[in-house]
Amino acid sequence: MFTVNSFMESKIKGEKITMLTAYDYSMAKIVDGSSIDSILVGDSLGMVVQGYESTLEVTMEDMIYHCRAVRRGTKNAFVVGDLPFMSYHISTEDAIRNAGRLIQEGKVHGVKLEGGVEIADKVKAIINAQIPVMGHIGLTPQSVNMFGGFKVQGNEVQRARKVIADAIALEKAGAFAIVLEAIPGKLAKLISEKIAIPTIGIGAGKHCDGQVLVLNDLLGMYSDFTPKFAKRYGNLSREITTFIGQYVNEVKQGSFPEEKHTFDINEDLLKILRDE
Numbered sequence: 001m002f003t004v005n006s007f008m009e010s011k012i013k014g015e016k017i018t019m020l021t022a023y024d025y026s027m028a029k030i031v032d033g034s035s036i037d038s039i040l041v042g043d044s045l046g047m048v049v050q051g052y053e054s055t056l057e058v059t060m061e062d063m064i065y066h067c068r069a070v071r072r073g074t075k076n077a078f079v080v081g082d083l084p085f086m087s088y089h090i091s092t093e094d095a096i097r098n099a100g101r102l103i104q105e106g107k108v109h110g111v112k113l114e115g116g117v118e119i120a121d122k123v124k125a126i127i128n129a130q131i132p133v134m135g136h137i138g139l140t141p142q143s144v145n146m147f148g149g150f151k152v153q154g155n156e157v158q159r160a161r162k163v164i165a166d167a168i169a170l171e172k173a174g175a176f177a178i179v180l181e182a183i184p185g186k187l188a189k190l191i192s193e194k195i196a197i198p199t200i201g202i203g204a205g206k207h208c209d210g211q212v213l214v215l216n217d218l219l220g221m222y223s224d225f226t227p228k229f230a231k232r233y234g235n236l237s238r239e240i241t242t243f244i245g246q247y248v249n250e251v252k253q254g255s256f257p258e259e260k261h262t263f264d265i266n267e268d269l270l271k272i273l274r275d276e
């Protein structure tokens with residue numbers, strides 16, 4: 001079992017932390033069975049599962065639904081659930097209540113919030129409620145309208161200083177790890193050396209203490225856009241299309257289903273039915 005303590009232990013040992021998203025039971029079971037350290041039920045499900053253009057529409061109810069499904073398929077991985085847009089922005093009370101809902105109803109082991117300096121108080125309050133918090137800074141997708149798109153962060157000196165200040169604020173607040181998304185690799189290296197808690201990179205280079213990726217991107221099962229950092233290890237969309245094509249052909253030709261896919265009936269019973 002990978003626990004909240006394993007994050008820091010991995011950093012100390014110099015062992016890279018592996019994390020992938022999953023949004024449902026079947027995929028979570030495969031990911032969990034593949035010796036992944038941690039599973040993220042990301043609000044990226046708004047784009048990948050629900051088909052929205054951003055993560056902003058995702059609700060607490062959506063997150064709870066997917067977190068519960070993922071947890072049923074997980075035995076070993078540490079499961080983190082994203083707090084969705086507007087679930088922690090209004091007040092600290094809201095932040096604690098919604099983090100608590102993800103734990104209690106979504107059954108996850110920890111929660112992730114986007115932001116640094118400006119949400120450090122909320123992070124502290126959630127941790128005081130005994131809920132482990134993962135930070136997320138750099139390209140925070142819930143800020144897409146402020147950034148003017150999904151843009152790499154930290155290329156100007158003020159932005160880079162802000163990302164460093166955010167990392168330090170989250171470490172001070174007690175976060176157990178921080179996702180660094182879409183920042184220059186050398187900035188991520190600097191931050192990873194500066195703070196004691198592990199950094200989990202996505203589009204932040206190889207010097208982070210761990211890596212996270214959207215599962216559908218890795219599998220080649222999402223094609224609306226492909227961020228530069230999303231390595232495709234295969235093309236599952238193409239394979240699925242091939243399988244479905246075979247199914248369609250076989251049904252049309254009558255070669256599926258075969259005898260072995262069909263249930264038998266007792267011959268005496270059949271005779272009775274025929275004679276009626």
Ligand SMILES: Nc1nc(=O)c2c([nH]1)NC[C@@H]1CN(c3ccc(C(=O)N[C@@H](CCC(=O)O)C(=O)O)cc3)CN21
Pocket residue numbers: 043044047048055139141150151152182214216217222225226227228229230
């Ligand atoms: N499938 C999927 N993968 C992700 O990594 C992901 C999501 N969805 N949804 C939530 C956010 C959105 N993310 C994104 C989306 C687009 C880019 C992108 O197109 N980036 C450009 C650079 C743009 C610029 O800096 O101007 C790139 O080429 O990578 C990056 C991250 C990352 N997250």
Ligand SMILES: CC(C)C(=O)C(=O)O
Pocket residue numbers: 021040041042043044045082136179181202212213214
């Ligand atoms: C991209 C990762 C870090 C995320 O927040 C998500 O999948 O929602």
Ligand SMILES: [Mg+2]
Pocket residue numbers: 042043044055082141
């Ligand atoms: Mg997210």
